[in-house]
Amino acid sequence: MPAILTHDFFARDVADRAKAELPLATLDEREAFLLGSQGPDPLFYITIYPLMAKWAKVGNLMHDERPARLLAAMREAVDRLSKREKDVGAAYLAGFSCHWLLDLTVHPFVNAWAYDLTHAGVPELGPEYDGKVHMEVERDLDETVLYRKTAKTIAEYRPFANTLRASREVLAIIDKIYFYAALWTYDRPIDPTTFSVSVGCYRTIMRLLYATRDPHRNAVAALERAITGSPYSTYGALSHRVRASASSEFDNAEHRAWTNPATGAVSRDSFEDLYERALDRAPAVASAVLSRDFDNDAARALTGNLNFEGAPAPSDAPLA
Numbered sequence: 001m002p003a004i005l006t007h008d009f010f011a012r013d014v015a016d017r018a019k020a021e022l023p024l025a026t027l028d029e030r031e032a033f034l035l036g037s038q039g040p041d042p043l044f045y046i047t048i049y050p051l052m053a054k055w056a057k058v059g060n061l062m063h064d065e066r067p068a069r070l071l072a073a074m075r076e077a078v079d080r081l082s083k084r085e086k087d088v089g090a091a092y093l094a095g096f097s098c099h100w101l102l103d104l105t106v107h108p109f110v111n112a113w114a115y116d117l118t119h120a121g122v123p124e125l126g127p128e129y130d131g132k133v134h135m136e137v138e139r140d141l142d143e144t145v146l147y148r149k150t151a152k153t154i155a156e157y158r159p160f161a162n163t164l165r166a167s168r169e170v171l172a173i174i175d176k177i178y179f180y181a182a183l184w185t186y187d188r189p190i191d192p193t194t195f196s197v198s199v200g201c202y203r204t205i206m207r208l209l210y211a212t213r214d215p216h217r218n219a220v221a222a223l224e225r226a227i228t229g230s231p232y233s234t235y236g237a238l239s240h241r242v243r244a245s246a247s248s249e250f251d252n253a254e255h256r257a258w259t260n261p262a263t264g265a266v267s268r269d270s271f272e273d274l275y276e277r278a279l280d281r282a283p284a285v286a287s288a289v290l291s292r293d294f295d296n297d298a299a300r301a302l303t304g305n306l307n308f309e310g311a312p313a314p315s316d317a318p319l320a
Contacts, residue, residue: 002106003142004038004206005240008163009149010102010279011037011095018283021290022094029091031166032174035199036095038164039063039103039308042198045205055194058178061186061319063103067307068299069315070185071097075294077180085173092174094286101285103308105278108260109271111309113137113250115261124231135237137250141271143240144248153242160206164199171196186319209239217241262311 002010011034015022024030043059046052062070074096078089114133118125125133143153150157166174178195182188191197211217221236247253251271259266269277288294288302300315307313 002102002110003138004041004163005142005159006106006138006145006275007037007039007041007099007102008034009145010275010282011098013279014098014282014286017279018286021283021287022091024091025087028088028167028170032088032092032170033095035164035166035170035174036092037098037102038202039096039099041099042164042195042202045202046194046198048201048205049197052191052194052197055190055198058182058186058188058190058194059198061182061188063308064311065307065313065317065319066185066315067100067313068303068305069296070181071100071289071303072294072296072299073181073184074177075289075299076184077177080180081173081176085176088170088173089177090290092170092177093289097285097289098282100303100308101282102275102278104306104310106271106274107308108262108265108310109252109258109267109269109274110134110137110141110250111261112258116258129232132232132234132237135234139238139240140248140250143243144246144251144271146240147244148246153244154210154240155212155242158210159240160203160210164203164206166199168196171199209235211239212242214241260310262309 014037015024015030015033022033024033040059040062043056043062045056046059047056071093074093078086078093081089111134114130114137117133118127118130146157147153175193175195179190179192182190182194211220217236217239220239221233224233224235225231248271252258252268253270253272255268255270257266257268285302288298291298296315305312305314
């Protein structure tokens with residue numbers, strides 16, 4: 001998945017481009033839309049809360065399984081909200097659809113980098129470290145997007161202060177959407193506060209990851225490596241650096257050929273090409289999920305049964 005800032009700025013770009021399709025009339029609606037652009041990712045961070053950690057698996061299910069049914073179920077959940085809540089719920093769903101769109105467009109590109117680097121025969125950089133490399137690539141691109149959009153680094157633009165905003169009332173509305181979507185799509189009756197707790201956990205993690213000084217970041221990463229015995233640090237891979245650059249060594253500005261590990265398809269697209277392609281499609285996707293006739297059939301037509309990885313995931317496939 002692209003990382004938190006890339007998704008946030010993508011949603012802001014969509015909101016600017018699709019004002020007719022997305023009449024975000026209130027602050028709550030705009031914040032719900034931007035929070036929706038983070039998709040199910042907040043669920044991955046609920047693992048830091050032991051009593052709720054088991055629901056992190058629902059994030060994996062949403063990411064990998066039954067994408068068409070998931071979007072249709074979320075749309076149905078929005079329809080069941082009270083009149084007062086529907087506009088906020090719809091804004092969240094529109095943002096969520098943008099997350100799916102950017103993920104399925106960019107994920108194969110990031111996966112290609114991770115696959116190539118971990119299969120290059122470099123000592124202590126084998127396939128078992130694919131996840132760490134994936135995080136590194138996404139973080140590097142995140143830093144680039146931030147500088148391109150704002151001419152700022154994290155020293156001036158704090159990720160934890162500028163993302164994941166939403167009031168308790170907004171989170172309570174989204175909790176309802178998640179409860180019904182998880183039940184109807186995956187037969188998982190999750191805790192009714194799962195999403196709001198996840199967002200709280202994600203906010204905490206973002207604050208802990210924030211470091212503007214390399215010695216601080218390096219010390220924490222070294223401590224993690226010493227404790228885990230791994231040559232690579234998750235903290236180091238996720239923590240944004242102060243990097244004032246509008247380019248990334250992973251952006252493929254040279255348009256070199258790369259191969260989608262899931263399909264074998266070859267492309268020369270750069271990160272910017274993929275970002276713009278998703279942005280061009282986003283207004284139509286948001287409009288589709290908000291239409292009155294958006295049901296299972298419409299969701300299958302929209303998604304092509306492609307999950308957030310850009311891989312086939314039919315609605316009738318058994319859960320992994």
